[in-house]
Every structure is written in C-alpha cells, then in structure tokens.
Amino acid sequence: MSHSINIRIAQQTSYDVYTGRNIWDKVIAYFESHYSGRKLFIAIDSRVDKLHGQKVQEECKRYFQSCHVLQVPEGEESKSIQQWSLLQDKLLENGVERSTPLLAVGGGVTGDVAGFAAASVLRGIPLVHMPTSLLAMVDSSIGGKTGINHSVGKNLIGAFYQPDAVFTDIEFLETLDRREWIGGLAEMLKYAAIRKPALFDQLEQAVEAGFKPSDQWLALIRESAQIKADIVQEDVHESGKRTWLNFGHTFAHALEKWAGYGNISHGEAVFTGMIAATYFSKMLGSSVEEIRFEPFKPLYNINVPGDETIPELIQVMQSDKKVKEQTIRLVLLKKWGAPYLKKCENELALHDSWKAAFDALR
Ligand SMILES: NC(=O)c1ccc[n+]([C@@H]2O[C@H](COP(=O)([O-])OP(=O)(O)OC[C@H]3O[C@@H](n4cnc5c(N)ncnc54)[C@H](O)[C@@H]3O)[C@@H](O)[C@H]2O)c1
Incomplete structure (x- = not known):
C-alpha cells in the first residue's frame, strides 16, 4: 500500500x-x-x-x-x-x-x-x-x-x-545626497527600459525640476515600486522574469568588482551597464538606441576606464554568480519595455558593447 x-x-x-x-x-x-x-x-x-x-x-x-x-x-x-x-x-x-x-x-x-x-x-x-x-x-x-x-x-x-x-x-x-538620488534614478531608468518607456521622459522632467521630494517624484516612485512589485509577484524566487531586473547589471557588477567596490558607485555602474546592454540588443536587431540615456549622462560622473581593460571586464563577467555553465546570460531588449534573457557566447559582441558604452560616456 x-x-x-x-x-x-x-x-x-x-x-x-x-x-x-x-x-x-x-x-x-x-x-x-x-x-x-x-x-x-x-x-x-x-x-x-x-x-x-x-x-x-x-x-x-x-x-x-x-x-x-x-x-x-x-x-x-x-x-x-x-x-x-x-x-x-x-x-x-x-x-x-x-x-x-x-x-x-x-x-x-x-x-x-x-x-x-x-x-x-x-x-x-x-x-x-x-x-x-x-x-x-x-x-x-x-x-x-x-x-x-x-x-x-x-x-x-x-x-x-x-x-x-x-x-x-x-x-x-x-x-538625501544628490549622489544617492542618482543611484536610485539608475534603477528607475531600468524600469523605463524593461517595462515602461514613457518613464524616460517623465524622469527627465523630474530631474530638470530638481532632486527634491515633490509630487512629481512621488508619482514616479509609486510607478517604479509598482513595476518592481509586478515583476517580483510574477516570479517570487527569481527563476524567470525577476532576472529582467538585472538589465544592465551583469555589466555593472563586473565594473564595480573590477574597479573595487566604492570606487565606482552602483548607480554609475548600472548606468554604464544599461548603455552596454542596449548596444548589445541593437546589434541583435532591436530598435533600441543608447541615445535614450543621453539626457541623463551629465548626472553620472563616470571615470571611464581605457578600452584596454575590456578583456579583464569580460573575465570578471564570466565569474559573475549569474553565469550558468560558464555562459554569460544577459538581459537584453527586443524593444523598449520588452526584455528577454540571452545566453552570450560571443566575446566580440561583449567587447563592442563595452566599447560603445565607454565611448558614449567619454
Ligand atoms: N534586497 C533587494 O532586493 C535589493 C535590491 C537592490 C539593492 N539592494 C542592496 O541595497 C544596498 C544599496 O542601497 P542604498 O543605495 O539605499 O544604500 P545605503 O543603504 O548604503 O544608503 C545610501 C546612503 O544614503 C544614506 N541615507 C539613506 N537614507 C537617507 C536619508 N533619508 N537622508 C540622508 N541620507 C540617507 C545612508 O546613510 C547611506 O550613506 C546594497 O547593499 C544592495 O545590495 C538590495
């Protein structure tokens, strides 16, 4: 029995x-x-x-x-x-x-x-x-x-x-210090990229109006919190959709680790990473353009490393905890608001993405 x-x-x-x-x-x-x-x-x-x-x-x-x-x-x-x-x-x-x-x-x-x-x-x-x-x-x-x-x-x-x-x-x-506002802003730009592209313009306007606790920011914070809540509810234990929240972050973690934590802020690294991931998406045929991040560039004071560091950065990416079976997995965009997870075996494409981000930020 x-x-x-x-x-x-x-x-x-x-x-x-x-x-x-x-x-x-x-x-x-x-x-x-x-x-x-x-x-x-x-x-x-x-x-x-x-x-x-x-x-x-x-x-x-x-x-x-x-x-x-x-x-x-x-x-x-x-x-x-x-x-x-x-x-x-x-x-x-x-x-x-x-x-x-x-x-x-x-x-x-x-x-x-x-x-x-x-x-x-x-x-x-x-x-x-x-x-x-x-x-x-x-x-x-x-x-x-x-x-x-x-x-x-x-x-x-x-x-x-x-x-x-x-x-x-x-x-x-x-x-809150300006630097910390900018750190939070990077994650809000991420939500614009992966879920709601209309946020790009709204964030630009809020930044122009200044970093202060206004109704404008309150509305954007509510909207961002809602996006995060929606994504985590769809995937509580991070096996699927929640990985979309890593848009730009595989690049960012590598940059932070390479530079030594604290030498580049998380927000600056995420901003750089999002430009690289956008470029990568574009190379695979997506309609997205890194230029979308341009208006926010002056906020991020990034000390851009030389291109000769790119192979080291790629090596660091390969040791990221999100790497499965030695393959880097990137969150890319089919178009603004439409993320997907992609195995990345093409080191040249990674190299070009880093270079595009560095060029955009120099
Ligand atoms: N649990 C998660 O899902 C999740 C997601 C993203 C990030 N994180 C973690 O969050 C951490 C980063 O968070 P953070 O950026 O808030 O860092 P933090 O907690 O270090 O805060 C940043 C700085 O702002 C100061 N600060 C906070 N509120 C303030 C206020 N109202 N006025 C003046 N100063 C203020 C703090 O003293 C600190 O110096 C990292 O450790 C990261 O790993 C966790």
Missing part, C-alpha cells in the same frame, strides 16, 4: 507598500491594528538616525511603550556577518519575542541586514520596512530579498523574507 503525506506550504502572503508624504498617521494606525504587544525594535541607519531618529522614535512612541533602537552604521560594510550577529545579540538580550516587530529604517543596506536579522532570529519575527533612500523606495524594500555579503561575494548569504508592510515616506528624501 502506498502512502503519501501532503505538505502544503502556504502561498505567498500579501502585503502593502504605502507611499506618500508624512504618512505617520497611517503607520501608527497600522501598528495599532496589527500588533498587540507594545514593544518595538527599530533598526536604523546611523546617518538617518542622526537626521530623523528623534522624529521616528517620537512617532513610534505614539503606540509602542518601548522602542528599542539598534543603530546600523551607514555603509555597505554593515552588510556583514558581524553586524547581523550584533543585531541578533541585541534582539535576544533585549527580550525579543516571536511577535515583536522590527522596523527597518534606512537604505538598502539597513533593509537587507535588518531584514535578514528579522528573518532569522527566533526563526522569524514581524518585519516592517521604512525605506529612506530613493533606491530602497523603488527597489530594495520590495520583493523580500534580505541578506548580507561574504568575502567571496556580495549578497551570498540571506533569505527571502517578506515584510508585513512597507511604508515609503518621501519626506525622508529631503536630506
């Missing part, structure tokens, strides 16, 4: 991303209706803490009697095993319970490390993201990827862990 045990893993739970300006009333109402305990942990980026920490605590104390602040030092170095371990210590030593929520306030770094801490302590506590950088608002706070870096590579340790909610308050952007 055969016998089977059916194990049903719950389908993806759903959660809301709230966006607006000064949305604290909404945040507090959410806390009141979702958490019965009166204790909260706040993991907050150290710079954001200096600028907004007092306000964040005052607001949270409208509902929570105890708000325990865990500062996450600003910078990518905080996405480390040590920082993750420190967060575990602080959570456990300060009486975290299975139902105690953790509010992650900061950019992608804080969201990723605090998210992973929430995913792992007591096998998972409630997590709420409050993204404060443009990149975190349009990208990292959505989709449930959490994690830390390892000396072998970036983002190699982590978990898919969905938050209960995301609260995106553009008021935080008031204090």
Whole structure:
C-alpha cells in the first residue's frame, strides 16, 4: 500500500507598500491594528538616525511603550556577518519575542541586514520596512530579498523574507545626497527600459525640476515600486522574469568588482551597464538606441576606464554568480519595455558593447 503525506506550504502572503508624504498617521494606525504587544525594535541607519531618529522614535512612541533602537552604521560594510550577529545579540538580550516587530529604517543596506536579522532570529519575527533612500523606495524594500555579503561575494548569504508592510515616506528624501538620488534614478531608468518607456521622459522632467521630494517624484516612485512589485509577484524566487531586473547589471557588477567596490558607485555602474546592454540588443536587431540615456549622462560622473581593460571586464563577467555553465546570460531588449534573457557566447559582441558604452560616456 502506498502512502503519501501532503505538505502544503502556504502561498505567498500579501502585503502593502504605502507611499506618500508624512504618512505617520497611517503607520501608527497600522501598528495599532496589527500588533498587540507594545514593544518595538527599530533598526536604523546611523546617518538617518542622526537626521530623523528623534522624529521616528517620537512617532513610534505614539503606540509602542518601548522602542528599542539598534543603530546600523551607514555603509555597505554593515552588510556583514558581524553586524547581523550584533543585531541578533541585541534582539535576544533585549527580550525579543516571536511577535515583536522590527522596523527597518534606512537604505538598502539597513533593509537587507535588518531584514535578514528579522528573518532569522527566533526563526522569524514581524518585519516592517521604512525605506529612506530613493533606491530602497523603488527597489530594495520590495520583493523580500534580505541578506548580507561574504568575502567571496556580495549578497551570498540571506533569505527571502517578506515584510508585513512597507511604508515609503518621501519626506525622508529631503536630506538625501544628490549622489544617492542618482543611484536610485539608475534603477528607475531600468524600469523605463524593461517595462515602461514613457518613464524616460517623465524622469527627465523630474530631474530638470530638481532632486527634491515633490509630487512629481512621488508619482514616479509609486510607478517604479509598482513595476518592481509586478515583476517580483510574477516570479517570487527569481527563476524567470525577476532576472529582467538585472538589465544592465551583469555589466555593472563586473565594473564595480573590477574597479573595487566604492570606487565606482552602483548607480554609475548600472548606468554604464544599461548603455552596454542596449548596444548589445541593437546589434541583435532591436530598435533600441543608447541615445535614450543621453539626457541623463551629465548626472553620472563616470571615470571611464581605457578600452584596454575590456578583456579583464569580460573575465570578471564570466565569474559573475549569474553565469550558468560558464555562459554569460544577459538581459537584453527586443524593444523598449520588452526584455528577454540571452545566453552570450560571443566575446566580440561583449567587447563592442563595452566599447560603445565607454565611448558614449567619454
Ligand atoms: N534586497 C533587494 O532586493 C535589493 C535590491 C537592490 C539593492 N539592494 C542592496 O541595497 C544596498 C544599496 O542601497 P542604498 O543605495 O539605499 O544604500 P545605503 O543603504 O548604503 O544608503 C545610501 C546612503 O544614503 C544614506 N541615507 C539613506 N537614507 C537617507 C536619508 N533619508 N537622508 C540622508 N541620507 C540617507 C545612508 O546613510 C547611506 O550613506 C546594497 O547593499 C544592495 O545590495 C538590495
């Protein structure tokens, strides 16, 4: 007699991303209706803490009697095993319970490390993201990827862990540096390229109007967050469509790694990579033109390497974690808004794409 045990893993739970300006009333109402305990942990980026920490605590104390602040030092170095371990210590030593929520306030770094801490302590506590950088608002706070870096590579340790909610308050952007705006903008340009080409013109207008938390930017942030949400919902564990979000990124990761992390910003590398991927697409017969990125070029101050570095860059690409069976896989465009995944065995085409991007940026 055969016998089977059916194990049903719950389908993806759903959660809301709230966006607006000064949305604290909404945040507090959410806390009141979702958490019965009166204790909260706040993991907050150290710079954001200096600028907004007092306000964040005052607001949270409208509902929570105890708000325990865990500062996450600003910078990518905080996405480390040590920082993750420190967060575990602080959570456990300060009486975290299975139902105690953790509010992650900061950019992608804080969201990723605090998210992973929430995913792992007591096998998972409630997590709420409050993204404060443009990149975190349009990208990292959505989709449930959490994690830390390892000396072998970036983002190699982590978990898919969905938050209960995301609260995106553009008021935080008031204090965001221009360089960080431009980093987030690169991901928004990516959404224009892979999903909604009309965003190119809208982003151009918003940039002209200036980097400030305006209604214009709010609308674009909402639209970008929606695109990311749509794509991750279609592919929660990154096996298919979610790879489209890597448009320009295979080139970008190689450039960042080659230059040494920090010497070229992620946004600058993504911008360069998108031009290269667009050129590659054009070589395969697509109607897309790199010129589409031209209006944004003056924003990205890229120290373009010499063409003699291109073979090294291609070698770095071949060691990317997204390389399967030694073949580079690129996200290319059939036309604007229509991405596809392509195995790339043609080194010459890669070389020409790098060169086209470098020429465009010189
Ligand atoms: N989980 C995901 O799906 C996902 C997606 C994309 C990127 N990421 C990760 O996100 C990270 C990058 O995120 P990031 O660009 O937000 O970096 P970040 O968290 O380092 O923030 C960038 C800088 O902006 C500062 N900052 C943030 N908000 C501010 C504010 N309101 N005012 C003033 N300064 C502010 C921070 O202190 C920091 O110096 C990377 O580690 C990347 O791997 C994750």
